[in-house]
Amino acid sequence: MKWRPQASRDAHALARWPAFMLLASGTLSLGVAAAIGGVTLLDAVLQPPPWPNHERVAIYGRRTPDDPMRAMSPQLYDAVGQPAMVLSRGIARIPETVNVVAGRHTEILRAQRVDTGFLHTLGVAPSGTTDGGMGHGALVSEALRARLADIAPQVVGQTIVVDGSNVEIRGVLPAEYRFFSDVDLLLSLDPLNGSTALDGNMTAVALLSSASDIRPFSARVLRAARDIGPDPHGEDVRWSGATPIDDLVAYRARAPLWGFALSGVLVLAVAGMNVSQLISTRMFARIDETAVKMVFGARWEPWRSAGFDALAVGVLGFAVGLPGGTALVRLFKPFIPPAWLVSAAPMAPGWRVLSVVAAMTFVVLVLAAVIGAARVMGRLRHRERTMMSGAPAMRVTTGWTASALVLAQVALATLLVSYGMIAVSRAWLLAGTSPGFDTADGVVVELHPPMGAYPELSSVVRLADAIRSTVSALPGVEAVGWSSDVPTGRGFRMPFLRRGGGSRFIPFAVVSPGGIEAMGLRLLAGRTVVESDGSDAHPVAMVNEAYVRAFGSRGIGGFVRPAGRGAREARIVGIVGNTRRDAKGAAAPAVYVPLAQVDPHVFALMRQLQPLFVAIRGPAAATVASDALPSIVGEAAPSLALSPPVPLERIADAPLAGAHRDVALFATLSGVAVSLTAAGQYAMHSVEVAASRYALSLRMALGATPGQLLAHVVRKAFRVALSGIVLGLFGTCVMQHFSLGMVMPAGTAIGVSMAAALVMVFGTLVAVAAPASHAAALEPWRVLRSD
Amino acid sequence: MQCFTHPTIIEMRGVGKAFPAGSADCHVLTDIHLNVRQGEFVSVAGPSGCGKTTLLSLMGLLDVPTKGELRFAGQPVQHLGRAQRAILRNRHIGFVFQASNLIEDLSVAENVALPLSFRKGISRHESRRRVRDALAGVGMAHRMRYYPSQLSGGQKQRVAVARALAGNPTILLADEPTGNLDLRNGEAVMSLFSRLHAEGRTICMVTHDERFGAMAERTVRLLDGHVVDESTHQQRLAESESGLDQYSLGEPVQ
Structure with a gap:
C-alpha cells in the first residue's frame, strides 16, 4: 500500500x-x-408528468394559431363522443376561486371542477378513497391536507363548506399532482349544461388505446368541430384537433x-x-x-x-x-x-x-x-x-488560449454586470416614480361571492351595498367601495374598440360607488361612480389618462366601446390618473365600469376567474378591515371567506416585484460571473508570474523598482481586461440595439456603461493584486541563483 | 596598478551575511573588508560555496548585509529600501550573469534597452542611441533585430554585456561571465572586458577560472566566507615565478 x-x-x-x-x-x-x-x-x-397515463393521453378541442393549448366546449365534447380508439375521457373547467369553511377556519382557495372520468383518464389515483373516485365530494391537495390536518387529524371523511355547500373530502391527491396549475381541491363537475361562462373554455383529455391513435383521433375532433360550425368566440375551427399531453407540458419553459x-x-x-x-x-x-x-x-x-x-x-x-x-x-x-x-x-x-x-x-x-x-x-x-x-x-508571454479565455470571461461578465446595472437603474427609476394613487390609510380585502349563493349580478350589488353602508358608517372610515381589481392589478382584460378601428385588450375593472375614492385613485376630470349609476341608468364609465391617449378618446363625454357582438357602449364621465401596473413603468390604458352596470355575462366570467376586493380608506381602515369587517361580512354572508387585509402600500409595491426579481437574478448571475472572472484572472496572472519569475527577477536586477514590476503585471492584466470590457459593452450595445433582454431606460446608457466598467476594473484590480504583489516581492538574487 | 587616488565605489567594513537555516543562522560571509575603486578591474576567486556570488549580490545591492557597513559611492546602503536600491542599481550598476539571461520574447535591441526603460527622463531617441552605441561597442550592432534564439552563446553574452553597458553604469559586475562559454568565446568576452577596463570602466568579476581571473589587476580570494588573500597582478606574477601560489586550485597545498 x-x-x-x-x-x-x-x-x-x-x-x-x-x-x-x-x-x-x-x-x-x-x-x-x-x-x-x-x-x-x-x-x-x-x-415525466405526474400522471401515469401521460404517454397515451391527448388534450383535444380548439386552439388558436399562437397557442398550442386546446380549449373544449360542451357541444364539441358531446360531438366528439368516445370513439373506439379512446379508452376513457374526462373534462375539467379552468380553476376558479372558492370560499372554503373548515370548522372555524374560513379561507379563499383555488379549486378545479372535473368530471368522473378526468382523473381516471390521467391515471391519477387519490389516496384515502374507497372507490378511487370523488363522487360528489372533493379531493384535496397534499398541501391543503397538511393545513387541514391541524384542524382535524383525519382529513378524509371530513365535511367542508365550499361556496356555501357541504362537501365531503373523499381523498387526497398525490403530492406531485399538478395539471398545468396549482389547485387546492378538485370538485366534482355536474353534468355539462353550458350554464356558466367558463364552459366554453374547458380542458378535455382522452386516454388513447395507443399513442399512434393520435392522428385519427385528431381528425375526428376536427370533423366534429366542422360539423358544429363556426366557433362562437370567432376562433378558426381549422385548428381543432388533438395534441399529446406531453407536448403541452411546460412547452414554454x-x-x-x-x-x-x-x-x-x-x-x-x-x-x-x-x-x-x-x-x-x-x-x-x-x-x-x-x-x-x-x-x-x-x-x-x-x-x-x-x-x-x-x-x-x-x-x-x-x-x-x-x-x-x-x-x-x-x-x-x-x-x-x-x-x-x-x-x-x-x-x-x-x-x-x-x-x-x-x-x-x-x-x-x-x-x-x-x-x-x-x-x-x-x-x-x-x-x-x-x-x-x-x-x-526566459519566455514570459501568456498562452493565447488563456488570454482568450479570460478575455471572453471578462466580456461575458461585463455583459451581465451591464444588465445588472440596467436592472438596478430600472428598479431605481421605478421606485422613484409615483404609484399613481394614494397609498396612505388604505387597505384592501379579497372576497369571492359564490355563484351558488349570489347567482345574479343584482344579488352581488345588494351584498356590496349592504357591506359598504355598514362599514362607511364606522368611525375613522372616509371611503369604502368594491372593485374587481386593485389599482396595480392586471387581472382581467377586455377588448375595446379603438377610434381609428381595431381593438385592444386592456385592464378592465368594475367598481361600486366609493371604490375609486377608497382605492385612492386621483380624479383628474369629471366625476367618480355614484349611487345613481344603477342598472337602469345610462351606461357610464371612467377611464385613465393612458386610455384617452391610446384610444384617441375625446375624454369626458366620449364613449368606451367594448368589442364583441351586443356589447353596450358607455359614456365617459370621469378620468383618473395612471397607475403603475408593471415593472416597465409604462402606464396602461384602463376602463372602470359601475358594478351595477356591468354586462352580467362578463361579470360571471370575471368572478369565476378572480376574486373581488373591498377597499377601505381612513385613519381606522386597518383596524376596521381586521376587526369589524369579518363580523359585518359574517352577518351579511356567513359562508363568505375574507383574505387578510393588505395595505395599499404593499399593493403599490407589487409591480416592483418584477424589477426586484431582475435585480436579484442579475445580481446573482453577475456576482457569479465577476467572481469566476476574477478567479480566472488571478489564476492566469499567477501562472504568468510563477512562470516568468526569472525574467521578472532579471528586470529587478537590471534596476526595475518593485513598483515598476507591480505596474508591469497590472498593465498586462489590464491589456486583456480592458479589451474584454470593451467587448462586453459592445455586446450590450448590440443586444440593446436589437432589444434583446431588458431595455435600458432612456438616458442611462453612459451611467450604466461606466458603472459596469468600474465594477470590472475593480474586479480586475482585486484579481491581479496578489500576483502583482508576488512579482514585486521577488528577491532577484535568490531567484537568479535558484534557477 | 591600484588606483589609490581614485574615489572608492564600493566600500565594505566588517560585512557579514547570514541566512536563516532552521533555528540557527548560516553565516555565508564573515567580516569582509573590501574596497573597489573607480577604474579597477577586480576578480573574486575561490572554491564553490565560499560566498563569491553572495559577495557580488551585496556589491550589486541585490541584497543587504546582516552585519557591518556597506557603502556605495560613499553612501551607506544597508538601510535603503528595495525601491531605493533598485534605483541606485539601475543608475550605477551593470550586471553580466553566467547565463546571458536574455528575454526570449524581446529582440536584441529591446533586451539591451530594458534597463533604460526603468529609468525616468530618458527619451526614446536617447534610448535608441545608447542601445546602438552599446551594441556597436560589443560588435553586435548588425544583430539588433535578431531574437536571442537566433544567436550563438558567445553572441548572447556579448549582447548581455551591451545591456549592462547601455545605462553607462559606474561599475560592471560580472558573475562567472565565461562559465557557459567555450574557450574561444570565453576569451573573446574576456578581451572585451579588458578593453572596457582599458577604456576606464570599473569591473568586478566573480570567476573560478584562474586563467580569466588572472586578467584582472587585483584578485580577492575567498574561503569559507572570509577574504583569505588579496593580490595584484604584479604580485601574482612574482608569486607564480617563485611557486608560492598556494590557492591556485582553490585548496591549500599540503
Missing part, C-alpha cells in the same frame, strides 16, 4: 496551500452550484430552461478552466521539487500531483457546491412562472441531477489536471532544452 504514505504527504503539502484550496474549491463550487441549479430546473421540465442548464454547464466549464490555471500555478511554484523527483525516477510526478490536487479540489468543491446549487434553485424558484412547472413536488436536485453534474465535474477536473500537468511538463522539457544550451527559460 505505497499510495497511503504518498497520499498523506500530498495532503500535508496541500494543507500548506490554504489559499489555493480555498480559491480552487471555491471556484469549482460556484461552477458546481450553477450546474446543479441549471440542470435541476431543466430536470423539472424533463421529468423548455427553451429558457435549456438555456439555464447550458449556462450552468458553461459556468462549470469556465470554473474548470480556472481550476486548471490554479493547479498550474501551484505546480509552477513547485517545479524545482518536481524536477528533482523526476530526476530520481518519479516519471509520473506532474500527472500524479495534478491528479491529487484535482481530486482534493473536486471533493471539497462538490461538497460546497451541492448546498450552493440547492440554495440557487431555492432562490430562482419563486421567479419561475407557474406555467413552467410540471409537478407540484418541491423542486430539488435529485439523484439524476447529482449524477449528471458529478460526471460533468469529473470530466472537467480530469481535463483540468491533464492540462495543468501538460503545461508543467512542457515547461520542464523547455527548461531541460535550454539548460542544455546554458540559458534558463
Whole structure:
C-alpha cells in the first residue's frame, strides 16, 4: 500500500496551500452550484408528468394559431363522443376561486371542477378513497391536507363548506399532482349544461388505446368541430384537433430552461478552466521539487500531483457546491412562472441531477489536471532544452488560449454586470416614480361571492351595498367601495374598440360607488361612480389618462366601446390618473365600469376567474378591515371567506416585484460571473508570474523598482481586461440595439456603461493584486541563483 | 596598478551575511573588508560555496548585509529600501550573469534597452542611441533585430554585456561571465572586458577560472566566507615565478 504514505504527504503539502484550496474549491463550487441549479430546473421540465397515463393521453378541442393549448366546449365534447380508439375521457373547467369553511377556519382557495372520468383518464389515483373516485365530494391537495390536518387529524371523511355547500373530502391527491396549475381541491363537475361562462373554455383529455391513435383521433375532433360550425368566440375551427399531453407540458419553459442548464454547464466549464490555471500555478511554484523527483525516477510526478490536487479540489468543491446549487434553485424558484412547472413536488436536485453534474465535474477536473500537468511538463522539457544550451527559460508571454479565455470571461461578465446595472437603474427609476394613487390609510380585502349563493349580478350589488353602508358608517372610515381589481392589478382584460378601428385588450375593472375614492385613485376630470349609476341608468364609465391617449378618446363625454357582438357602449364621465401596473413603468390604458352596470355575462366570467376586493380608506381602515369587517361580512354572508387585509402600500409595491426579481437574478448571475472572472484572472496572472519569475527577477536586477514590476503585471492584466470590457459593452450595445433582454431606460446608457466598467476594473484590480504583489516581492538574487 | 587616488565605489567594513537555516543562522560571509575603486578591474576567486556570488549580490545591492557597513559611492546602503536600491542599481550598476539571461520574447535591441526603460527622463531617441552605441561597442550592432534564439552563446553574452553597458553604469559586475562559454568565446568576452577596463570602466568579476581571473589587476580570494588573500597582478606574477601560489586550485597545498 505505497499510495497511503504518498497520499498523506500530498495532503500535508496541500494543507500548506490554504489559499489555493480555498480559491480552487471555491471556484469549482460556484461552477458546481450553477450546474446543479441549471440542470435541476431543466430536470423539472424533463421529468415525466405526474400522471401515469401521460404517454397515451391527448388534450383535444380548439386552439388558436399562437397557442398550442386546446380549449373544449360542451357541444364539441358531446360531438366528439368516445370513439373506439379512446379508452376513457374526462373534462375539467379552468380553476376558479372558492370560499372554503373548515370548522372555524374560513379561507379563499383555488379549486378545479372535473368530471368522473378526468382523473381516471390521467391515471391519477387519490389516496384515502374507497372507490378511487370523488363522487360528489372533493379531493384535496397534499398541501391543503397538511393545513387541514391541524384542524382535524383525519382529513378524509371530513365535511367542508365550499361556496356555501357541504362537501365531503373523499381523498387526497398525490403530492406531485399538478395539471398545468396549482389547485387546492378538485370538485366534482355536474353534468355539462353550458350554464356558466367558463364552459366554453374547458380542458378535455382522452386516454388513447395507443399513442399512434393520435392522428385519427385528431381528425375526428376536427370533423366534429366542422360539423358544429363556426366557433362562437370567432376562433378558426381549422385548428381543432388533438395534441399529446406531453407536448403541452411546460412547452414554454423548455427553451429558457435549456438555456439555464447550458449556462450552468458553461459556468462549470469556465470554473474548470480556472481550476486548471490554479493547479498550474501551484505546480509552477513547485517545479524545482518536481524536477528533482523526476530526476530520481518519479516519471509520473506532474500527472500524479495534478491528479491529487484535482481530486482534493473536486471533493471539497462538490461538497460546497451541492448546498450552493440547492440554495440557487431555492432562490430562482419563486421567479419561475407557474406555467413552467410540471409537478407540484418541491423542486430539488435529485439523484439524476447529482449524477449528471458529478460526471460533468469529473470530466472537467480530469481535463483540468491533464492540462495543468501538460503545461508543467512542457515547461520542464523547455527548461531541460535550454539548460542544455546554458540559458534558463526566459519566455514570459501568456498562452493565447488563456488570454482568450479570460478575455471572453471578462466580456461575458461585463455583459451581465451591464444588465445588472440596467436592472438596478430600472428598479431605481421605478421606485422613484409615483404609484399613481394614494397609498396612505388604505387597505384592501379579497372576497369571492359564490355563484351558488349570489347567482345574479343584482344579488352581488345588494351584498356590496349592504357591506359598504355598514362599514362607511364606522368611525375613522372616509371611503369604502368594491372593485374587481386593485389599482396595480392586471387581472382581467377586455377588448375595446379603438377610434381609428381595431381593438385592444386592456385592464378592465368594475367598481361600486366609493371604490375609486377608497382605492385612492386621483380624479383628474369629471366625476367618480355614484349611487345613481344603477342598472337602469345610462351606461357610464371612467377611464385613465393612458386610455384617452391610446384610444384617441375625446375624454369626458366620449364613449368606451367594448368589442364583441351586443356589447353596450358607455359614456365617459370621469378620468383618473395612471397607475403603475408593471415593472416597465409604462402606464396602461384602463376602463372602470359601475358594478351595477356591468354586462352580467362578463361579470360571471370575471368572478369565476378572480376574486373581488373591498377597499377601505381612513385613519381606522386597518383596524376596521381586521376587526369589524369579518363580523359585518359574517352577518351579511356567513359562508363568505375574507383574505387578510393588505395595505395599499404593499399593493403599490407589487409591480416592483418584477424589477426586484431582475435585480436579484442579475445580481446573482453577475456576482457569479465577476467572481469566476476574477478567479480566472488571478489564476492566469499567477501562472504568468510563477512562470516568468526569472525574467521578472532579471528586470529587478537590471534596476526595475518593485513598483515598476507591480505596474508591469497590472498593465498586462489590464491589456486583456480592458479589451474584454470593451467587448462586453459592445455586446450590450448590440443586444440593446436589437432589444434583446431588458431595455435600458432612456438616458442611462453612459451611467450604466461606466458603472459596469468600474465594477470590472475593480474586479480586475482585486484579481491581479496578489500576483502583482508576488512579482514585486521577488528577491532577484535568490531567484537568479535558484534557477 | 591600484588606483589609490581614485574615489572608492564600493566600500565594505566588517560585512557579514547570514541566512536563516532552521533555528540557527548560516553565516555565508564573515567580516569582509573590501574596497573597489573607480577604474579597477577586480576578480573574486575561490572554491564553490565560499560566498563569491553572495559577495557580488551585496556589491550589486541585490541584497543587504546582516552585519557591518556597506557603502556605495560613499553612501551607506544597508538601510535603503528595495525601491531605493533598485534605483541606485539601475543608475550605477551593470550586471553580466553566467547565463546571458536574455528575454526570449524581446529582440536584441529591446533586451539591451530594458534597463533604460526603468529609468525616468530618458527619451526614446536617447534610448535608441545608447542601445546602438552599446551594441556597436560589443560588435553586435548588425544583430539588433535578431531574437536571442537566433544567436550563438558567445553572441548572447556579448549582447548581455551591451545591456549592462547601455545605462553607462559606474561599475560592471560580472558573475562567472565565461562559465557557459567555450574557450574561444570565453576569451573573446574576456578581451572585451579588458578593453572596457582599458577604456576606464570599473569591473568586478566573480570567476573560478584562474586563467580569466588572472586578467584582472587585483584578485580577492575567498574561503569559507572570509577574504583569505588579496593580490595584484604584479604580485601574482612574482608569486607564480617563485611557486608560492598556494590557492591556485582553490585548496591549500599540503
